[in-house]
Amino acid sequence: xxxxxxxxxxxxxxxxxxxxxxxxxxxxxxxxxxxxxxxxxxxxxxxxxxxxxxxxxxxxxxxxxxxxxxxxxxxxxxxxxxxxxxxxxxxxxxxxxxxxxxxxxxxxxxxxxxxxxxxxxxxxxxxxxxxxxxxxxxxxxxxxxxxxxxxxxxxxxxxxxxxxxxxxxxxxxxxxxxxxxxxxxxxxxxxxxxxxxxxxxxxxxxxxxxxxxxxxxxxxxxxxxxxxxxxxxxxxxxxxxxxxxxxxxxxxxxxxxxxxx
Amino acid sequence: xxxxxxxxxxxxxxxxxxxxxxxxxxxxxxxxxxxxxxxxxxxxxxxxxxxxxxxxxxxxxxxxxxxxxxxxxxxxxxxxxxxxxxxxxxxxxxxxxxxxxxxxxxxxxxxxxxxxxxxxxxxxxxxxxxxxxxxxxxxxxxxxxxxxxxxxxxxxxxxxxxxxxxxxxxxxxxxxxxxxxxxxxxxxxxxxxxxxxxxxxxxxxxxxxxxxxxxxxxxxxxxxxxxxxxxxxxxxxxxxxxxxxxxxxxxxxxxxxxxxxxxxxxxxxxxxxxxxxxxxxxxxxxxxxxxxxxxxxxxxxxxxxxxx
Numbered sequence: 001x002x003x004x005x006x007x008x009x010x011x012x013x014x015x016x017x018x019x020x021x022x023x024x025x026x027x028x029x030x031x032x033x034x035x036x037x038x039x040x041x042x043x044x045x046x047x048x049x050x051x052x053x054x055x056x057x058x059x060x061x062x063x064x065x066x067x068x069x070x071x072x073x074x075x076x077x078x079x080x081x082x083x084x085x086x087x088x089x090x091x092x093x094x095x096x097x098x099x100x101x102x103x104x105x106x107x108x109x110x111x112x113x114x115x116x117x118x119x120x121x122x123x124x125x126x127x128x129x130x131x132x133x134x135x136x137x138x139x140x141x142x143x144x145x146x147x148x149x150x151x152x153x154x155x156x157x158x159x160x161x162x163x164x165x166x167x168x169x170x171x172x173x174x175x176x177x178x179x180x181x182x183x184x185x186x187x188x189x190x191x192x193x194x195x196x197x198x199x200x201x202x203x204x205x206x207x208x209x210x211x212x213x214x215x216x217x218x219x220x221x222x223x224x225x226x227x228x229x230x231x232x233x234x235x236x237x238x239x240x241x242x243x244x245x246x247x248x249x250x251x252x253x254x255x256x257x258x259x260x261x
Numbered sequence: 262x263x264x265x266x267x268x269x270x271x272x273x274x275x276x277x278x279x280x281x282x283x284x285x286x287x288x289x290x291x292x293x294x295x296x297x298x299x300x301x302x303x304x305x306x307x308x309x310x311x312x313x314x315x316x317x318x319x320x321x322x323x324x325x326x327x328x329x330x331x332x333x334x335x336x337x338x339x340x341x342x343x344x345x346x347x348x349x350x351x352x353x354x355x356x357x358x359x360x361x362x363x364x365x366x367x368x369x370x371x372x373x374x375x376x377x378x379x380x381x382x383x384x385x386x387x388x389x390x391x392x393x394x395x396x397x398x399x400x401x402x403x404x405x406x407x408x409x410x411x412x413x414x415x416x417x418x419x420x421x422x423x424x425x426x427x428x429x430x431x432x433x434x435x436x437x438x439x440x441x442x443x444x445x446x447x448x449x450x451x452x453x454x455x456x457x458x459x460x461x462x463x464x465x466x467x468x469x470x471x472x473x474x475x476x477x478x479x480x481x482x483x484x485x486x487x488x489x490x491x492x493x494x495x496x497x498x499x500x501x502x503x504x505x506x507x508x509x510x511x512x513x514x515x516x517x518x519x520x521x522x523x524x525x526x527x528x529x530x531x532x533x534x535x536x537x538x539x540x541x542x543x544x545x546x547x548x549x550x551x552x553x554x555x556x557x558x559x560x561x562x563x564x565x566x567x568x569x
Contacts, residue, residue, distance in 0.1 A: 058447065060418055061393045061425070089395030109341045111302075112449025115463050119301070119454050126297045126345065135341035140371035158449075183443040183450050183464065186413040193487045194480045202442075202491050203568035204415040214475055214484065218468035222457055227468070 001245070002252040004174070006055065010044060012257035021045055022254060024055030026086050026106060027184050027233045027261050029063030030207065032056075035073055042077045053082040056090050058106060058184075064089060071097050084154065095148065103145065103153040105176055109135040112158050112182050114225035114236050120160055132163035142169040155250070156180045159225070162242050166249030174252035178239035179228075179259045188232040190214060211261055231261030262507045262537045265334070265433060265515045266530055269311050271318050273523040274325040280527040281534035285326055286366060287519070288312045288336040289319050289357075294349065300453045304346075304353065305336040306388075308453055311520035316356035323360045334364035338386035340446065341369050351375065366409070368446065373403045382406040384433070390446035392418075394425050397432075407431040409515065413444045416502050416567035423509040433513035434506060436499045437529050438521075440566055442491060465492055490563075499566030500532065500548045504540040528555060 006022035007013050013021075023041045025031045033041075038054075045052045054074060056067055067090060074081055075097060083099040085091045086106035094101050111131050120128065135141055136153040145153065150171065155162060157177040166173045191207040193214065211231030218227040218234070228235045245251070266282035268274060277285060288305035290312035300308040313319050319335065326333045335357050342350050350372065357365065364382040367373060368389035376383045384407040385391060385400045391408045400408055408430050410419060423432055441448065442464050450463040470488055472481045503514065514537070516529045532555045536548055552560045562568050 058390060058444070059393055060414070061395075061421065064393050064395055087390070087392065087396060088399040089391075089393040089397075092395045092399045106447050109446075110449060111340075111451065113451045113454075113463050115454050115458060116301075116451055123301070124297060124299065127299060127302055129345060130298065130302055130343045133343040133345075135369065138342060138344045138347060138369075138371055140347060140375070141341075141369070144370055144374060156449075181449070183448040185443045187442055187491075189488060189491050193484045194475075196483065201562055201568060203565070204413065204418070215473040216484075216488075217471040217473065219471070220466045220468045222461070222466055223463065223468070 004053065004252055004254045006176070006254050006256045006260060008258060008260050016255070016257070018050060018255075020051040020053060020252070021048075022053045022055050022084070024084070025057050025260065026055055026084075026104060026181070027057050028188075028211075028231060029057055029059040029066065030209065031211075031231070031261060032063065032066050032070070035070060038070060038073060039077070045078075051082070052078055053084055053102065055084040055104065056086060058087040059090060064093060068093060071099070074099070082152075101148075101150045102174075103136060103150055105154045105156050105181065106184075107135070108153045108155060110156055110158055111160075112156060112180055114159055114182070114227075115223055117159050117224045128160070129163055131160045132158075134164055136171065137164040139169075142166075142171055146170040152252075154254070157238050157241065159236075159238055162250075164248065164250075167247065169249065171249070172252070173248075173250040174254050175241070175245060175250050176254045176256060177241060178237050179235045179256045180238055182227065182234040182236055184233040186232065189229065190231060228259055230259040233259070233261055235259040262503070262511065262540075263513050264530055264533050264537065265513050266526060267517060267519040267521070268322060269519055270313065271321045271325075273526070274322050276523050276527055277530065278326060278329045278331050280530040282331065282530050284332045284334060284363075284513070285322065286334040286336055286515070287319070287322060289314070289316055289353065291315060291353075297349075301451060303339070303453075304350065305338050306452075307336075307519050308459070316353075316360055319357065319362060320360040323362050327361070332363035334366050334382075334384055335362050336366045336386070337372060338366050338368055338388050340388055342372065347371070354379070364407070370403065373400065373405065377404045384409060386446075387411050387435070388446040390444060394422060397422070397426050397430060401430050405430055407433055407513065409433040410435075411444060411446065412440050412566070416505070416569050419502075419511070419567070420505060420509040423506070423511050431512045432510075433515055434499070434511055435517060435566060436503065436514040436533050437516045437518070438497050439517035440497070467492065497564045497566070498552060498560055500536050500552060500560075501545045501565075502567045503533070503536045503548075504543065507537070507540050531555065
């Protein structure tokens with residue numbers, strides 16, 4: 001089992017064992033790392049002699065342009081590195097640039113809300129199986145992925161468990177833990193959340209990256225698990241790993257040091 | 262610019278078309294699917310009350326629409342279909358083809374590819390999250406004729422995207438009702454776990470909020486007010502943006518509202534029809550006045566699809 005760590009800063013790696021490092025952002029194009037930060041991380045990765053995966057978010061055309069500049073740097077400094085894509089437009093861009101393409105946990109869709117655990121045991125076997133599956137569990141999507149040169153797909157450690165088997169698909173799979181992303185928005189709740197004007201509006205506006213200052217815990221009797229509002233994304237915590245992962249082609253664990261936005 | 266309107270049952274087809282809809286979109290939830298997967302895992306993100314119940318009903322809707330010279334699109338836009346569901350979905354496509362339906366709305370890559378043989382149009386659902394020009398090109402290469410843009414683009418981003426892509430594919434935007442506070446295509450919440458969840462979606466639950474990282478009580482109060490405010494936003498209307506969207510080359514405007522009474526749908530169609538038919542001569546103030554006249558309430562930023 002390959003051990004990867006998705007990290008935010010070098011301090012969060014203290015005491016961790018890993019063969020690969022994940023760096024980047026999945027949820028907000030405004031938080032795509034700067035080229036300077038990426039260059040520093042590449043130096044660190046080379047120094048540690050570990051593999052590197054660059055993580056990308058869903059983006060507008062502005063984000064596409066930002067990523068294009070980063071990919072030029074990656075192409076020179078770490079040719080053939082992995083790029084985790086969470087947007088089909090980014091996939092198209094990466095495909096043209098010759099990186100090793102991995103379908104991230106936003107594109108490999110899964111149902112995730114903890115609220116399903118109120119009902120899960122009473123569902124039909126067909127429903128249970130579906131709720132443990134994902135978009136690339138489907139043979140036709142697997143076939144398409146292989147044809148397009150995709151090598152790996154990624155999964156969240158959802159509360160319902162995982163039934164997917166990639167062992168005969170031509171794809172490998174990774175499992176993210178312990179923070180499951182539940183949902184995400186561009187109408188960010190944290191945008192201007194600490195200003196009087198901000199409290200009266202909702203939509204897509206420029207921000208002061210308030211997400212770097214505040215985080216929330218959300219609790220309610222109707223939600224069986226506590227939710228974390230980190231930036232524009234809701235997360236839940238699940239550190240119980242499914243068994244027999246490698247037998248099913250899930251050969252990489254991606255430990256997330258903290259919910260990264 | 263054409264109006265794409267929601268439909269739940271055969272009986273309302275004529276009313277929607279007479280009311281001014283140019284196209285209709287609807288789903289089919291068969292008894293067989295319902296038995297296997299219940300309301301929690303529908304084939305198109307809606308439950309029994311918002312779906313036709315058979316392909317025979319779809320055939321009737323298509324016949325009526327065609328008699329008016331209008332089109333019908335079938336939604337097969339679940340975020341994904343599992344391996345076990347593939348044959349069932351293929352059967353649904355095959356049944357749909359027999360009805361002569363004009364388009365299928367979908368987003369799962371295998372299904373888009375499977376529909377390459379389909380003689381009708383493939384429309385990419387908002388679930389396909391087409392936020393950028395590259396994604397639009399990706400879906401076009403798979404065979405898409407139309408892209409339904411996500412709710413999570415600003416007014417200016419939509420205009421820019423449309424100007425860049427006007428010759429590639431048809432673009433459709435949301436004009437009224439049911440804004441999701443989360444990106445539909447990346448949302449893992451359920452809507453129909455039980456009776457509570459049907460009435461109160463997980464994104465709308467009045468959670469107890471604990472703020473980490475701030476001990477400033479005044480800021481914390483402000484943050485909680487903001488969270489409550491967002492939860493109460495309904496984002497129902499994009500009327501003011503329509504003239505600029507039309508000028509930017511957007512061709513289709515979707516009215517959400519599957520599950521709403523026919524009279525509401527007809528009212529919505531009449532409002533959007535008024536805006537579309539008068540885009541060249543109407544001001545924003547006149548659109549707002551019409552909104553007040555039709556709905557009996559002032560529009561507000563809280564209810565705005567594309568606030569600026």
